[in-house]
Amino acid sequence: MQSKPTTIKEIARILNISPSSVSRGLHDHPSIGAVTREKIKQLAKSLNYEPNNAAILFQKGKTYTIGVILPELSEHFFSIAISAIEDEAIKKNYTVIFAQSHDNYEQEVKLVEKMKNQRVDGLLVSISKDTSKFDHFEKLNSFNIPVVFFDRIPPFKNVHYVACSLESATIKAVNYLLKKGHRSIGMINGPTTLYASEERKDGYMQAITFNRLKFDPSLVVNCDLTEEGTIDAANQFLNHKRKPTAIVAFNDYVALFLIKYFKKLNVINDFDVVSYANLPIISYLDNSPVASVEQYPYLQGQKAANILLDLIHSPNSENQAYYNTIVESDLIVNEVKE
Amino acid sequence: MQSKPTTIKEIARILNISPSSVSRGLHDHPSIGAVTREKIKQLAKSLNYEPNNAAILFQKGKTYTIGVILPELSEHFFSIAISAIEDEAIKKNYTVIFAQSHDNYEQEVKLVEKMKNQRVDGLLVSISKDTSKFDHFEKLNSFNIPVVFFDRIPPFKNVHYVACSLESATIKAVNYLLKKGHRSIGMINGPTTLYASEERKDGYMQAITFNRLKFDPSLVVNCDLTEEGTIDAANQFLNHKRKPTAIVAFNDYVALFLIKYFKKLNVINDFDVVSYANLPIISYLDNSPVASVEQYPYLQGQKAANILLDLIHSPNSENQAYYNTIVESDLIVNEVKE
């Protein structure tokens, strides 16, 4: 049995009043008498009336939808972040639609376009690895669609963003290793194209020089973040004239490859590894990193979502002020397991 | 500068033709002359015309949107599955909206309602842990919104679903352990309310009896899947008169708790653990499960999405036939690490 959803019109017809009165009645508009209002509400309830969202959205030109574009939903960090975003959105009665760029610039451009066509009220974006142009986002300005970047953000300030300061996190990490007595610390960094690589390197250098040590560029090696790349980097350290005793890995995946390789070579005990958290259970490893930089994906998602909702609700004045929110990351030292 | 998006009307006005012609021109309708068509397309392009989706959706009563309701997006299994769903949806030009039940029945009911109001063209659902009534889904029938369940499915056949046969997977797992020489095998099962628990138990029993062994009910203990519950279960095994030498854990989380506990007690080497895969890197653990039941979340998501899209496109005839798709799960034996 094919039931057509009840409409305002139908309620109006049955009650012999106009659709506008029904609409106003349902919205507690003052110009509708109490008796009529109640009759309307009762009938609406008994007929299981549900507003036709598509019609409302169309009428209002608002969709109560926020779009999320991120590189890979299956990455733990992003799955947590978007989970937070959805939690926040639903509180304010917004719906979340999302799409994955799969770290592809062209795909990202297409998705931004698609989101715009879908008339999202705002956009949350974590940019793809090979995004270096940002016109596709700037276009959204003229359509008054606010954008908030999170985690993977563009390298300039005149946008809204939420991110961790990887620089300060790296300082903490290196300081920790220095305090543990390490004097030669290696870093497996990402590709130079990544802003995140720059931040890590800066943090590394600052911590080293602040502690009046000499910065040795050959101890910071760039890596494509694959298992092979990691092994190459590891070999450079193993053959280094000042063989490091501790290593800062770009992320948990790199750390995993590294630990695996070191275990194979049976040199795992010669190194303390510090990493940036991606994998929820890495601390369960037997030779897990001694410390981990926690980037609080849930918090980042939450803040980004709230900022976006703020922007959506704020009068579309010239927002000269950009939200540049930094979520402090913490160095989580792995307790020794009993 | 606030640009209002270009509309068909505007194009029509400029070209001095009717909106309907513009619409038809843009859609390559045969009754529009080639010259006019090209003029329309050119102007549309130069004005950056983008169809107003909200209007189209409203007009057509279709949203080209599929809804996904799942318990926890941050769970690895689901993040992979929804990632697959999005990948399939975007191929067919559908958009995905999603929401999390957080394993709460009431929330799930609300979300189904919300999705219906959003007029999704179809729904993909993995049901919450404490869902035992299914009226909220049946209601969708009368609105002609097809539903495909995946992974966590209702315990009856007259719905569309995609799932793994945990029963056959469990048989494989227990057989593997039996072949390895184990004669007393414990199982940490989930709550009895879960269909998945029943399946595991059935598989366990079948494998045991097929191998002409006696089924000992006290070797299958139910557990609330928390760390404490797991420890309780472990203790039951440790004190068992026929102390098992192998254990089938309900999932990787349980396996993790179990291994942690066994390591603490220094009895880890007395047990072979088999688990059901949730955690991507569990095999990197030093005392990782000897084998893992892989449930292919990507494949499940993919199949579920395609079935749903099929149903959406199929004439809304009486679909007497229900898709009951079983994705064969495999027992992945962890290679010995060099």
Place this chain on the structure above:
DNA sequence: AAAAACAACGCAAACGTTTGATTAATTTTG
């Protein structure tokens, strides 16, 4: 040369809801 077919386009309604302007009925005020 009339009838039929066709090509190219316009007209207008429809989808469901909201909202500013308007009207009619009732009540309050000086």
Place this chain on the structure above:
DNA sequence: CAAAATTAATCAAACGTTTGCGTTGTTTTT
């Protein structure tokens, strides 16, 4: 008691697009 104010409801337009049907004017068929 007439004028003003209040209350309760209606009217009609609007949002952008699609689509069945009707209307031209031109070409083809008999």
